[in-house]
Amino acid sequence: MNIAVFLDRQGQVAPLTAPGTVTLFSREHGRWQIVQKIAFDLSSCTSLDVFRERTLAMLAQLPACRHFVTRDVHGAPRAWFDGLGLTLWQCTGAPEPALDTIAQQPVAPEAVTLPPQAFVRSGAELGEFYVDLIAARQAGADDIHTAKLLLVPLLGRAEFTRLELRCDHVPKWFARLADYHLQYHSTPLDDGTLRVVVTKTAS
Incomplete structure (x- = not known):
């Protein structure tokens, strides 16, 4: 299990309104290990x-x-975090008690295990992408986390210009895309699926 915790310089859980470090913990052999650190600051947005x-x-x-x-x-x-399928937890102090509490929760199905390349293709121009969410779901992944894992990295690329999806419904979190200077439109196809362009x- 991987759990991300936002920490301040003292290693305490911090609010997102202050600069800090997103620290990724993974449990190995019964102990929590830090596997990644990402500097993160929304205070100057x-x-x-x-x-x-x-x-x-x-x-x-x-x-x-x-x-x-x-x-x-x-x-x-x-x-935004909720819409991307993340479960948010709020706590204070050292991260270890929160990690243990989260680890004791019922385990949800794992996200897609096939490599993203199996469902993502580059378009004709730089910054264009095509994603087959139906194929990803048929591979055994759940809809919310498949969309997060495959789409968020593409939307976050500096060169991003266009994303085309094949899906059977529009992801619910797309309703918030306008808040982040993105737009989409969907077109029903003859086979009953949708083509969604972002x-x-x-x-």
């Missing part, structure tokens, strides 16, 4: 666009992580 870029870039570096621990999170950050909104 001046627009939703900057917030989106920083958040997506950070989440793209968290492999198979469904849990995020912070001291305090409200508003746009909570909505692009950046005009500046």
